[in-house]
Amino acid sequence: MMGQGPAPFLELQGVTKRYPNGTLALTDISLAVGAGEFLAIVGASGCGKSTILRHVAGLVAPTSGRIAWAQPAATGGIGPGGIGMVFQEPTLMPWARIQDNVRLPLDLAKVPRAEADARVSALLAQVGLADFARAYPRELSGGMKMRASIARALVTRPRLLLMDEPFAALDEITRQKLNDDLLALWREQRFTAMFVTHSVYEGVYLANRAIVMAPRPGRIHADIPLDLPYPRDEALRTDARYAAACRTVSLALAEAMRPPGRPSGESAA
Numbered sequence: 001m002m003g004q005g006p007a008p009f010l011e012l013q014g015v016t017k018r019y020p021n022g023t024l025a026l027t028d029i030s031l032a033v034g035a036g037e038f039l040a041i042v043g044a045s046g047c048g049k050s051t052i053l054r055h056v057a058g059l060v061a062p063t064s065g066r067i068a069w070a071q072p073a074a075t076g077g078i079g080p081g082g083i084g085m086v087f088q089e090p091t092l093m094p095w096a097r098i099q100d101n102v103r104l105p106l107d108l109a110k111v112p113r114a115e116a117d118a119r120v121s122a123l124l125a126q127v128g129l130a131d132f133a134r135a136y137p138r139e140l141s142g143g144m145k146m147r148a149s150i151a152r153a154l155v156t157r158p159r160l161l162l163m164d165e166p167f168a169a170l171d172e173i174t175r176q177k178l179n180d181d182l183l184a185l186w187r188e189q190r191f192t193a194m195f196v197t198h199s200v201y202e203g204v205y206l207a208n209r210a211i212v213m214a215p216r217p218g219r220i221h222a223d224i225p226l227d228l229p230y231p232r233d234e235a236l237r238t239d240a241r242y243a244a245a246c247r248t249v250s251l252a253l254a255e256a257m258r259p260p261g262r263p264s265g266e267s268a269a
């Protein structure tokens with residue numbers, strides 16, 4: 001399957017996860033991610049989306065199965081050249097200025113201060129926060145805090161960016177703007193992206209591939225290529241191909257939610 005696609009980057013091989021309390025969160029997840037791909041992971045609440053990201057980030061270990069990396073260097077964990085992670089909440093340190101929040105991963109990696117400052121400034125400019133470098137998180141709007149979180153995740157130039165519903169709490173306009181900014185960063189920095197979202201529309205707008213998960217226990221129900229051209233912009237939102245792709249993913253999601261044994265016709269009695 002990876003034959004003519006992008007070079008392999010990481011692969012979940014038969015990953016099953018049972019949490020200590022007995023919850024079977026994932027069962028037999030096999031998923032190969034190519035270098036530079038942008039994956040959207042969609043599925044109902046509780047179907048194991050965050051659990052997949054936690055495994056890839058190395059924050060939890062599978063009960064069985066494994067995560068294989070094409071290049072061992074990519075496993076470097078969260079930090080320089082490794083993995084960047086953006087959570088649903090911006091998780092900024094309230095007592096530190098935005099520039100200090102964004103510089104934190106570089107400080108932890110002992111990157112020389114002058115170089116770190118230069119990278120922080122460049123990235124803050126890219127996410128539209130140049131004028132807020134010296135502000136505190138409480139002085140920023142929700143969308144601006146999220147921009148700062150994205151800058152912090154990208155400042156180490158990770159090869160893999162994991163995002164767990166990063167824009168769920170934002171209004172639609174801000175969310176669409178951040179989607180465009182994220183795509184611009186992705187096209188420029190060429191990282192591999194795994195983006196969890198509840199929104200089919202957001203996932204299809206961003207990704208070149210949608211992974212649709214089914215619940216109880218969490219498993220992959222469908223793996224749908226999204227062959228819409230990049231760069232993507234507002235015009236795509238009214239494009240018939242976009243509407244068709246959204247419909248395909250939505251139908252797969254509805255199918256994934258159907259309890260076992262229920263007929264698959266569209267007209268539920």
Ligand SMILES: Nc1ncnc2c1ncn2[C@@H]1O[C@H](COP(=O)(O)OP(=O)(O)OP(=O)(O)O)[C@@H](O)[C@H]1O
Pocket residue numbers: 019020021023024025043044045046047048049050051052218
């Ligand atoms: N640390 C934990 N200990 C025990 N069970 C957990 C733990 N974390 C998650 N779970 C359970 O594992 C299942 C998958 O959880 P997960 O957080 O991965 O779902 P999700 O798809 O991200 O959901 P949501 O869309 O609500 O964020 C759920 O049933 C959840 O209750």
Ligand SMILES: [Mg+2]
Pocket residue numbers: 049050051164
């Ligand atoms: Mg989650």
